[in-house]
Amino acid sequence: MGKGCNFMKGKQVIAGAKTALSPSGIVLMIAFFAFGALVRSVDFPLSVGVGLTLFTFAIPSQIVLVDELSRGASIFTAVIATTLTAVRLFPLTMSLMPTLREPSTPKWQQYGLSHFNAITVWIQSMNSLPALERGDRISFYLGHCCMMMCLTVGTTILGYYSAQHLSLTYLAGALMITPIYFFLSLFAGSKTFCDRLAFLFGTLFAIPMMIFFPDLAILGAGFLGGTLAYVLGRAKSKVSDE
Amino acid sequence: MSNTQSVLLIVALGFLATEPWRWLGVAFSSHFNEDDEIIKYVRTIATAFIAALVVRLIFLPSGALAESELASRLVALGGASLLFMMMKGRLLPAFVTGLGLFLLCEFLMK
Known part of the structure; x- marks a missing residue:
């Protein structure tokens, strides 16, 4: 991607890279550590873990894919389950792009930029980018994402080699980090009335949806909520305008 | 199938199951800017999606997390949220508490 980015601003890249070391970045690193450990615990090679971190970069989808395949699910079932957990990337990217891009950003660069987008990056970007000049946003974003990716690849590897030394309880603890982090940071990021309601309804609707339509729970609760x-x-x- | 081939296959599956959703997001975003109502609507849906995903990870987890008790997971999430609200949104202390509660519950119940 480097070639197209002759507009990169070093200062912003570094500022973005630094936010990778914020609490949210550290939490994501632990989540990938848990993923690395999961890959080891189901006897998949390290290359699967690192490959998925680089080319998928969406922790819940990676966990679901490895989990399904290791339980002996057919490729078809595994891909359907994974893609259902990845549907959220569509609204996440559709709402990130207008904040991130410049009027002159070519389409191919936007497709490239979108690869890094997932929940943690989205929450971080929606918190930091609007305060920046539009011309600084892509540099900041790329600095953040590239740093994030290096660190998460590192912790995926670390998790892989630590798995045999960890008990099931600690492994579960590391996996528990993802939901706690998503929940708290989403809560913190929900500043408007609309966002707070969405947070509440998404949570409440998910429970009945899970009982009646387990495969479509996230999709249904997200869309309806x-x-x-x-x-x-x-x-x-x-009402308040009037 | 050789080992290398299966690795490439799994990574390709991971990519193909996720990346098109991002591309679709880019494609659909092209005629809108961040203040448009449709973008606000999509952002609201994204928020509800993430909340629902958390609920599923708690109630129907996979991998090693599936071996833990539902009560531990609920106590951890509830405790972390409560502390987070009391401390006016400081992430790290709430987070560490949640994790501590989870491990504590697990050790007590097993």
Whole structure:
């Protein structure tokens, strides 16, 4: 990607890279550590772990894929399960791009930039980017993402080699980091009325959806909860405008 | 199938199961800017998606986490959230507490 980025600003790249060492970055590193350990514990080679971290870079999808394949699921079932957990990348990317790109950013660069986008990067970007000049955002973002990727590849490897020394309980603890982190940082990032409702409805709707339509739980709860939150949020802002 | 081939296959599956959603996001975003209502709507859906994903990771986890007790997971998430609210959004202390509660519950129950 380097060639197209002759507009990169060193200072912003470094500022972005530094945010990779924020609490959220550290938490993500531990989550990839747990993923590395998972790969080892199901007897897959290290190359699968590192390859998936580099080319997928979406921790819940990686966990689901490795988990399904190791349980002997067919390739078809494994891919369906993985792709269902990855649907969220669509709204995440669709809402990130207008904040991230410049009017002159070519399409191919936008496709390249989107590879790094997943929950942690999205939350971090939505918190930091709007405060920056538009011309600084891509540099900051790339600095953040590249640093993140190096560190998470490192912890994937570390997790792989530590797995045999960890008991199941500690391994579970490392995997527990992902949901706690997503929950807290989403909570912190939900500043508008709409976002808070979406957070609440997504949580509440997921439980009945999981009981009745387990395969579509995330999709259904996300879509229904998000839609209801948006409609109510709009209604409230109209009332307060009048 | 050789070992190298299966590694390449798994990595390719991981890529193909996730990346097209990102591409689709880029493609659909092209005519909008960040203040458009449709983008706000999509952002709201993204938020609800993540919340729902957390609920599933807690109630229907996979891998080593599936071997833990549901009660430990709920106590950990609840404790971390409570502390997070009380400390006005400081991530790390809440986080460490959540993890500590999880391990504590696990050791007590096993």
